[in-house]
Amino acid sequence: MSILRRLHLNLRTTTRRRRLATASAALRQDTTVWTPAPLSEVEHAAESLFHIAIDVSDAPDHAASHTLAGQYLQLRLPDALKPSFLAIASPPKLAAARGVFEFLVKSVAGSTAEALCALKRGDVVELSQVMGNGFNIDRIHPPKNFGTVLVFATGSGISPIRSLIESGFDAAKRSDVRLYYGARNLQRMAYQDRFKDWESSGVKIVPVLSQPDESWTGESGYVQAAFSREKQISDPLATGAVLCGQKQMTEEVTSILVAAGVSADKILKNF
Numbered sequence: 001m002s003i004l005r006r007l008h009l010n011l012r013t014t015t016r017r018r019r020l021a022t023a024s025a026a027l028r029q030d031t032t033v034w035t036p037a038p039l040s041e042v043e044h045a046a047e048s049l050f051h052i053a054i055d056v057s058d059a060p061d062h063a064a065s066h067t068l069a070g071q072y073l074q075l076r077l078p079d080a081l082k083p084s085f086l087a088i089a090s091p092p093k094l095a096a097a098r099g100v101f102e103f104l105v106k107s108v109a110g111s112t113a114e115a116l117c118a119l120k121r122g123d124v125v126e127l128s129q130v131m132g133n134g135f136n137i138d139r140i141h142p143p144k145n146f147g148t149v150l151v152f153a154t155g156s157g158i159s160p161i162r163s164l165i166e167s168g169f170d171a172a173k174r175s176d177v178r179l180y181y182g183a184r185n186l187q188r189m190a191y192q193d194r195f196k197d198w199e200s201s202g203v204k205i206v207p208v209l210s211q212p213d214e215s216w217t218g219e220s221g222y223v224q225a226a227f228s229r230e231k232q233i234s235d236p237l238a239t240g241a242v243l244c245g246q247k248q249m250t251e252e253v254t255s256i257l258v259a260a261g262v263s264a265d266k267i268l269k270n271f
Contacts, residue, residue, distance in 0.1 A: 034076065034126040035059050039119055040100065046183075046190040049156060050105045050117040053090075054125065057099025062127065066095045068134030069163035070244075070270030073101075076126045077115050083128070084112035087244075087270065089159040091167040101127070104159040104190055135160070135268045137169050140240030146266070147175040148239040151203070152223055152253050154182040157245025160270050162191055164242060171202030176234075182208040182223035182249065186216075224252040236261030242268045 041053035056063045066088055076083035088095075090102035107117040116125065140146040149171070153161045158181055171177040179198070183189040186209065195205050208219040208226040219226040223245075233239055239262045243250045250269065258264055 032074070032128050034128060035062050036124050036126050037062075038122055038124050040121060041102075042117065042119055042121060045104055047187040048107055049188070049190050050107060051190075052103045052105050052116065054101045054103070054127065055099060056095065056101055056127070060099065062129070063095040063099050063101075065130040066092045066101065067130075068092065069137075069167045070134035070160045070268075071130050071132045072160075072270070073130050074128035075103075075112070075116065076128075077112060077119075080112040080115055082112065084116065086113075087160040087163075088130070089162050091163050093167070104156050104162070106156040132270060135164055135242055135270055137164075137268070139268065140266055141170075143170040143173040146238055146240045148233065148235065149174055149177045150227070150233075150239065150241045150257070151177070151179040152182075152227070152241070152243045152245065152249065153179065154223055154245030154249050155188070156190075158190060160244050161242065162194070165198050165201065165203055168201070174202065176204075176232075177202055178204045178206055180206045180208055180219075180223045180227050182210065182226075182245070184211045185209050185213065223249050224256065227253060228256055231256070231260065233257075233260050233262065237263070240266040240268065244270060 035056070037054050037056050037059065039052065040055045041051060043051045045051040069091060070087070072085055072087045074083040075086055086103045086105065088101055089104045090100065094100055094102065105113050105117055107114045140149060151161060161179065181189065189207060199205060206219055206226065208221065208223050209216055210220070210222055212220050241257055241262065243253055254267055257267055
């Protein structure tokens with residue numbers, strides 16, 4: 001067989017494989033089940049952040065599929081190029097009781113999220129099935145064995161943390177539960193109206209501002225630095241952690257915890 005003929009056959013084989021791979025990828029994408037649902041709330045939650053509530057009461061099986069804090073789904077709009085992945089901010093019991101999913105969405109210019117935040121009550125979007133394993137809280141149970149739980153969130157990463165806190169993970173039965181919550185300033189810190197209820201459930205909140213104004217007297221800088229300064233891990237083997245937010249934060253906090261003796265298996269993430 002001539003060299004040219006072999007090259008021609010190899011090219012045809014490569015092209016065929018690429019077409020099969022593309023068709024296979026398209027088939028996998030087509031397995032997503034999209035459920036139309038109307039928006040019931042669109043409100044400012046903080047600077048650049050929006051509280052979005054979506055009515056899934058007409059899709060009870062869809063609502064029932066949200067079973068764990070930390071789960072997420074895809075949301076798409078008719079005119080958007082691609083769907084957006086969103087962590088569910090509301091606890092599963094809210095979907096079960098009222099047929100509602102709530103989200104904390106950061107509006108980013110040119111994104112599906114920005115288009116979503118510009119919608120109004122009654123506008124219809126499409127939701128994928130609920131996905132992900134959520135936060136595996138069983139790994140830090142029972143509370144008597146894991147008295148310390150350290151929770152870390154930055155920006156819109158507080159969204160699934162809200163779901164976790166309001167789902168309940170026996171915080172009141174633990175001796176030390178702290179939430180280190182980072183934002184640029186107070187204007188960008190969502191859910192401040194919920195802090196009192198969260199603290200009454202047993203969660204101590206430590207706000208950390210990276211660019212505070214002169215009146216701020218609390219923790220400043222980045223979350224990982226604030227935690228490193230006070231750390232206070234009395235028993236690493238009885239300590240668990242939950243992380244969600246900016247990648248550098250999660251990586252550096254994980255390193256600090258592991259170096260302090262906390263088992264990597266007890267550091268929970270939802271992705």
